Amino acid sequence: MNTSTQLSAEVSAEECGAWASAVRAASRKLAIAPSSAKNDWLIRSAEALRARTREILDANAIDRDRAPALGLSTAAIDRLTLDAKRIDSIARSLEQIAALPDPVGEVIRGEKRPNGLDVRQIRVPIGVVFIIYESRPNVTVDAAAICVKSGNGAILRGGKEAIESNRALMNILKDQFEPSGLPADSVFLVPTSDRAAVGLLLARNDLIDLAIPRGGEGLIRRVVSEARMPVLKHYQGNCHVYVDKIVDIDMAVRVTVNAKADRPGVCNAAETLLVHRAIAERFLPRAARALADRGVELRGDEPSRAIVPSMIPAVPADWDTEYLEKILAVKVVESIDEAIAHIDRHGSKHTDAILTSDFAAARRFTAQVDSAAVVVNASTRFNDGGELGMGAEIGISTDKFHARGPCGLRELTTTKWIVEGDGHIRL
Amino acid sequence: MNTSTQLSAEVSAEECGAWASAVRAASRKLAIAPSSAKNDWLIRSAEALRARTREILDANAIDRDRAPALGLSTAAIDRLTLDAKRIDSIARSLEQIAALPDPVGEVIRGEKRPNGLDVRQIRVPIGVVFIIYESRPNVTVDAAAICVKSGNGAILRGGKEAIESNRALMNILKDQFEPSGLPADSVFLVPTSDRAAVGLLLARNDLIDLAIPRGGEGLIRRVVSEARMPVLKHYQGNCHVYVDKIVDIDMAVRVTVNAKADRPGVCNAAETLLVHRAIAERFLPRAARALADRGVELRGDEPSRAIVPSMIPAVPADWDTEYLEKILAVKVVESIDEAIAHIDRHGSKHTDAILTSDFAAARRFTAQVDSAAVVVNASTRFNDGGELGMGAEIGISTDKFHARGPCGLRELTTTKWIVEGDGHIRL
Numbered sequence: 001m002n003t004s005t006q007l008s009a010e011v012s013a014e015e016c017g018a019w020a021s022a023v024r025a026a027s028r029k030l031a032i033a034p035s036s037a038k039n040d041w042l043i044r045s046a047e048a049l050r051a052r053t054r055e056i057l058d059a060n061a062i063d064r065d066r067a068p069a070l071g072l073s074t075a076a077i078d079r080l081t082l083d084a085k086r087i088d089s090i091a092r093s094l095e096q097i098a099a100l101p102d103p104v105g106e107v108i109r110g111e112k113r114p115n116g117l118d119v120r121q122i123r124v125p126i127g128v129v130f131i132i133y134e135s136r137p138n139v140t141v142d143a144a145a146i147c148v149k150s151g152n153g154a155i156l157r158g159g160k161e162a163i164e165s166n167r168a169l170m171n172i173l174k175d176q177f178e179p180s181g182l183p184a185d186s187v188f189l190v191p192t193s194d195r196a197a198v199g200l201l202l203a204r205n206d207l208i209d210l211a212i213p214r215g216g217e218g219l220i221r222r223v224v225s226e227a228r229m230p231v232l233k234h235y236q237g238n239c240h241v242y243v244d245k246i247v248d249i250d251m252a253v254r255v256t257v258n259a260k261a262d263r264p265g266v267c268n269a270a271e272t273l274l275v276h277r278a279i280a281e282r283f284l285p286r287a288a289r290a291l292a293d294r295g296v297e298l299r300g301d302e303p304s305r306a307i308v309p310s311m312i313p314a315v316p317a318d319w320d321t322e323y324l325e326k327i328l329a330v331k332v333v334e335s336i337d338e339a340i341a342h343i344d345r346h347g348s349k350h351t352d353a354i355l356t357s358d359f360a361a362a363r364r365f366t367a368q369v370d371s372a373a374v375v376v377n378a379s380t381r382f383n384d385g386g387e388l389g390m391g392a393e394i395g396i397s398t399d400k401f402h403a404r405g406p407c408g409l410r411e412l413t414t415t416k417w418i419v420e421g422d423g424h425i426r427l
Numbered sequence: 428m429n430t431s432t433q434l435s436a437e438v439s440a441e442e443c444g445a446w447a448s449a450v451r452a453a454s455r456k457l458a459i460a461p462s463s464a465k466n467d468w469l470i471r472s473a474e475a476l477r478a479r480t481r482e483i484l485d486a487n488a489i490d491r492d493r494a495p496a497l498g499l500s501t502a503a504i505d506r507l508t509l510d511a512k513r514i515d516s517i518a519r520s521l522e523q524i525a526a527l528p529d530p531v532g533e534v535i536r537g538e539k540r541p542n543g544l545d546v547r548q549i550r551v552p553i554g555v556v557f558i559i560y561e562s563r564p565n566v567t568v569d570a571a572a573i574c575v576k577s578g579n580g581a582i583l584r585g586g587k588e589a590i591e592s593n594r595a596l597m598n599i600l601k602d603q604f605e606p607s608g609l610p611a612d613s614v615f616l617v618p619t620s621d622r623a624a625v626g627l628l629l630a631r632n633d634l635i636d637l638a639i640p641r642g643g644e645g646l647i648r649r650v651v652s653e654a655r656m657p658v659l660k661h662y663q664g665n666c667h668v669y670v671d672k673i674v675d676i677d678m679a680v681r682v683t684v685n686a687k688a689d690r691p692g693v694c695n696a697a698e699t700l701l702v703h704r705a706i707a708e709r710f711l712p713r714a715a716r717a718l719a720d721r722g723v724e725l726r727g728d729e730p731s732r733a734i735v736p737s738m739i740p741a742v743p744a745d746w747d748t749e750y751l752e753k754i755l756a757v758k759v760v761e762s763i764d765e766a767i768a769h770i771d772r773h774g775s776k777h778t779d780a781i782l783t784s785d786f787a788a789a790r791r792f793t794a795q796v797d798s799a800a801v802v803v804n805a806s807t808r809f810n811d812g813g814e815l816g817m818g819a820e821i822g823i824s825t826d827k828f829h830a831r832g833p834c835g836l837r838e839l840t841t842t843k844w845i846v847e848g849d850g851h852i853r854l
Contacts, residue, residue, distance in 0.1 A: 028771075032794050111816050117805055119815050124797070126827050209827055230657075230828040251850035258852035344455075355850075366845050367459050370551070378544055378848030387853070388546050388844060389538050400553050400636055400841035401657040402829040414827040417815060418793050421805030423678035423782075425685035426814070 011192055016200040019188055020155060020207035023128050026183035027153030031125045033182055035102040038149050041180035042098035046091040048172045049141070053087050059168035060137070063161060070161050072135075079135050080162055090138050090169075093392065097145045100391040103410045104151045118420045123413040125151030127209035130201055131394070132157045132223060134215040137165040143212075144173055144187045146394050150412040153186055155201060155208065159215075160193030167191070198226070205229040210412075214395055232407060234395045236322040237267030237350040239380045242339040242365070243287075244356035245278035251377065252355045253287050258379040259353065261294035264326045267396060268351045268373075268383045271322055272329040274339045277303070280332050284308050296326045303332035319346040336361055340368050350398050351375065351383040372398060372405035438619055443627040446615055447582060447634035450555050453610035454580030458552045460609055462529040465576050468607035469525035473518040475599045476568070480514050486595035487564070490588060497588050499562075506562050507589055517565050517596075520819065524572045527818040530837045531578045545847045550840040552578030554636035557628055558821070559584045559650060561642040564592040570641075571600055571614045573821050577839040580613055582628060582635065587620030594618070625653070632656040637839075641822055659834060661822045663749040664694030664777035666807045669766040669792070670714075671783035672705035678804065679710060679782045680717050685806040686780065688721035691753045694823060695778045695800075695810045698749055699756040701766045704730070707759045711735050723753045730759035746773040763788050767795050774798065777825050778810040799825060799832035 030038075049056070060082040067077050103123045110120025129152045131143045140158055147154035158166040170189040177184045190197050202211060205228040212232045213223035224231050241259050243252050259270035275283055280303065288298060288308045298304075299318050300311035311330060318329040319342070333339045336354075343352050353375035354365040362376045373383035385393025385406035393406040403411035457465075476483070487509040494504050530550045537547025556579045558570045567585055574581035585593040597616040604611045617624055629638060632655040639659045640650035651658050668686050670679050686697035702710055707730065715725055715735040725731075726745050727738035738757060745756040746769070760766045763781075770779050780802035781792040789803045800810035812820025812833035820833040830838035 028795075028797075031797070113814070113816060117809060117814075119809075121815075121832070127797075230826075248850065255850055255852055262853055362847075368455075370455075370458070370554075371843065373844040373846055375846040376848065378846055378851035379853050381853035382544060382546075382846050382848075382851065383844065387540070387544075388548075388846070389540060399657075404841050405548070405844050414831050416798065417800040417810065417832050419800055419802040419805055419809050419815075420789075421803065421809075423675065423682055424805035424809065425682055426689055426806050426808035 010194050011197045011200065013200050016197055017204060017207070019190070020128065020201060020204050022185040023153040023155055023188050024207045026185035027125070027128050029183045030148065030153055030186050031104070031127075031151045033151065035104075037181045038102065038151070039098040041148060041176050041182055042094045042145055044176040044180060045141075045145070045173050046094040046098075048176055049087055049091040049094070049169070052172050053084055055172070056082060056087055056165065056168045057084075059164040062164040067161060072161055076135055076161070080137065080165070082137060082165060086138070090141050093138075093142060094145050097149050097392050100149065100409060102149065103413050108415065115424060116422065117424050119417060121415050121417050123410070124416045126412055126414050128153040128155065128207060129412065130155045130157070130208045130211045132198060132211070132213045132215070132219065134159040134219065135161050137162045137169060139214060140166045140169050140189065141173065142392060143394060144170070146392050146409060146412065148182070148186055150409045152412055155188050155190065157190040157198060157201070163193055198223075202226040203228055212394060230402065232395065232397055232403060232411075233399060234267065235398045236348040237269070237396075237398075238272070238320065238322045238346065238348040239268060239270050239351040240272045240274055240343050240347055240353070241270045241380065242274040242333075242336070242343070242352070242354045243276060243279060243283055244336060244354055244358060244361050245276040246357045247279060247283075247355050248357060249279070249283055249286060252283060253290050255353070255355055255377070255379050256287055257290050257294060259381060260291065260328050261296055261326065262379070262381055265324050266381075268380050269324070270328065270353070270380050272319060272331065272346070274331050274333050274342060275304070276336070276339070277332050277334055280304070281307055284330070291328060294326070296328050298328055298330050300330040301332060304330045322348070336364060340365065343369055343371075347371065348398060350396070351380040353378065353380050372396065438621050438624045438627065440627050443624055444631060444634070446617070447555065447628060447631050449612040450580040450582055450615050451634045453612035454552070454555050456610045457575065457580055457613050458531070458554075458578045460578065462531075464608045465529065465578070466525040468575060468603050468609055469521045469572055471603040471607060472568075472572070472600050473521040473525075475603060476514055476518040476521070476596070479599050480511055482599070483509060483514055483592065483595045484511075486591040489591040494588060499588055503562055503588070507564065507592070509564060509592060513565070517568050520565075520569060521572050524576050524819050527576065527836060529576065530840050535842065542851060543849065544851050546844060548842050548844050550837070551843045553839055553841050555580040555582065555634060556839065557582045557584070557635045557638045559625060559638070559640045559642070559646065561586045561646065562588050564589045564596060566641060567593045567596050567616065568600065569819060570821060571597070573819050573836060573839065575609070575613055577836045579839055582615050582617065584617040584625060584628070590620055625650075629653040630655055639821060657829065659822065659824055659830060659838075660826060661694070662825045663775040664696070664823075664825075665699070665747065665749045665773065665775040666695060666697050666778045667699045667701055667770050667774055667780070668697045668807065669701040669760075669763070669770070669779070669781045670703060670706060670710055671763060671781055671785060671788050672703040673784045674706060674710075674782050675784060676706070676710055676713060680714050682780070682782055682804070682806050683714050684717050684721060686808060687718065687755050688723055688753065689806070689808055692751050693808075694749075695807050696751070697755065697780070697807050699746060699758065699773070701758050701760050701769060702731070703763070703766070704759050704761055707731070708734055711757070718755060721753070723755055725755055725757050727757040728759060731757045749775070763791060767792065770796055770798075775825060777823070778802065778807040780805065780807050799823065
């Protein structure tokens with residue numbers, strides 16, 4: 001198949017079908033490939049990325065030259081930009097994935113049945129995964145690596161602003177398949193930024209088992225509405241920090257600042273601070289000062305503003321907004337129950353934290369708050385595959401179905417029952 | 428809310444929303460209810476079903492009286508019919524579910540991170556499950572029991588042919604919630620057979636987390652196309668038995684007959700028999716005789732008919748048909764690879780078996796056949812929650828996403844990460 005880069009060439013349904021068919025055929029071999037071959041490919045790819053840094057930087061320069069014409073912001077150009085250090089860090093992430101245990105073949109339960117039949121449920125790859133993402137070129141390498149390690153074929157569709165960088169990275173990865181004994185079509189980078197290609201591929205639930213959009217809400221909604229296969233998605237992170245009535249105030253200030261200001265643009269950053277009325281007068285002035293020092297704008301309800309008048313008045317929409325900026329909504333609550341009810345109503349079930357000295361309050365909050373991660377006396381920022389000990393992740397699911405929270409290798413598998421007998425029949 | 432039975436009263440969107448909201452509110456309490464309360468409800472319900480058998484039989488008689496007017500077949504009327512023995516068996520299934528381990532709260536992984544943070548991933552209920560099913564009234568009790576035990580609220584919608592029986596059973600179950608300390612709205616039976624109610628409920632992905640259709644393909648397709656929440660579905664079981672070239676022929680005949688003729692109408696019954704050419708002349712005449720003795724019609728390809736001329740000629744559609752009757756398609760293959768390729772192309776990834784004496788062939792078949800259950804030297808009929816040691820099941824998923832194969836208590840859960848620290852911040 002023709003894989004040359006065509007910045008916005010139109011594609012046909014036939015072409016998309018041929019791409020997906022090739023990956024599907026490769027995925028059958030990849031599914032039964034030994035870990036040693038997959039790890040060999042990861043290690044070779046890491047070495048090749050370092051050895052061919054020049055080639056990647058040249059391609060990246062073309063993307064950066066085109067960036068102003070595409071209207072990219074300075075922040076977006078920064079995300080797009082590669083240098084030797086970033087390439088080394090991409091290579092290191094491949095080495096880390098090689099070091100993770102292979103989920104394929106893991107026995108998750110099993111027994112000898114009373115009739116002597118041996119049954120076991122094992123992990124197997126899902127099949128072919130289609131990942132649609134935006135500007136960062138490192139996603140091309142990470143996504144390919146996570147899919148291959150978990151035995152899945154991958155179709156990758158990056159943003160047009162990174163198309164040359166993505167192509168250069170993919171060429172290097174592709175060259176390593178044959179030496180490692182894996183099929184060359186295990187991973188395929190869609191070579192055009194024609195938007196129709198995404199829709200055509202999302203229709204092929206006969207060839208693609210799972211779609212994963214990584215990017216803004218518009219991208220996710222489009223994928224959800226067009227995909228005919230399941231979608232592993234990641235909507236808003238409208239995360240809360242609740243400061244309970246008995247708490248170490250130093251700790252509460254430190255954690256609140258970290259949850260909001262460490263990296264305000266990520267999904268596990270806090271967006272609303274709930275404070276028990278009994279501690280509000282002591283906690284809020286200090287928290288407000290520390291947050292202001294980090295440049296955070298506070299939007300408070302009336303009781304909060306009575307304590308810290310410099311806060312901007314909050315409007316109802318503030319409780320439902322994922323700012324992804326240095327803005328924090330603040331609300332005084334009468335009880336832990338009011339805090340839990342507020343989170344239930346306005347939260348996005350992503351990450352919510354309680355800061356408390358009270359053991360019973362911690363137990364109650366973790367039991368009743370229904371979020372992908374519930375945190376006690378720590379920053380919401382810890383809801384992350386690496387921090388939770390999962391290694392690489394392909395996103396943080398806010399769905400309840402299939403996988404919830406950070407999605408790593410295990411979350412890209414399904415299961416199969418193996419039943420072995422001696423001619424057993426059912427009576 | 429008004430729960431009186433209205434055989435085909437029209438419902439409004441508001442009414443459906445009120446039903447789902449009530450179950451959603453109850454599900455929050457049910458999610459944190461202790462196992463002891465849930466098991467108490469199961470045991471009380473079993474006792475009450477036995478004690479109130481008369482009430483159930485009277486309601487069942489009304490359904491049976493209406494059955495001819497609804498055009499039910501003799502087989503359908505048999506499925507609908509309850510007697511004291513069947514009611515006792517329904518009660519026993521509740522006692523069995525009470526004895527199963529509670530999946531809620533199970534820690535599925537966890538560790539102390541290098542920074543001292545304690546992290547663990549635990550099972551939690553999905554929330555509210557909507558189950559749409561056809562004639563058998565025992566499903567009303569089984570579905571309610573599996574949902575409650577796994578901490579999920581349940582909305583049940585049975586077939587109109589069993590509406591009086593379902594209502595009587597539900598009244599008995601509902602009466603046990605309060606004495607067990609569980610919310611009365613934990614389970615709700617849709618009180619009308621108005622088809623619009625199903626569509627209105629399938630639109631409420633804000634209140635219902637999962638839809639499970641149990642029934643024919645028409646029902647499943649309708650649910651898949653209308654549901655705005657995930658669907659746990661169960662399409663065809665086009666299951667294969669492959670008889671390899673070296674095999675104990677007595678065993679192969681016995682298992683083939685069991686796989687096809689034990690219960691031809693169920694999804695794990697075999698529909699196609701693949702036979703290696705090297706053994707076809709010795710195996711097929713004996714298998715054909717044994718199957719004919721059980722009233723099975725054989726539809727063979729040319730090589731099969733050259734050996735057993737009494738077979739009806741198979742047409743291409745036979746390879747793709749789930750007969751659910753005493754019919755078996757038969758094909759001679761040149762190799763195990765041809766068998767695997769045939770299954771890959773025509774199978775439904777439900778249950779496929781190899782009968783062989785060859786260890787390497789068994790390993791190859793179980794590795795390469797991508798089905799929910801792959802069986803060696805045993806009947807396909809063993810792909811069943813009870814037979815695999817899972818206890819009660821709510822269906823057999825042919826999806827790869829979330830759950831594959833029999834779905835029991837664990838498959839009705841999602842997960843939550845609990846993160847505990849001492850004021851940890853991310854650096």
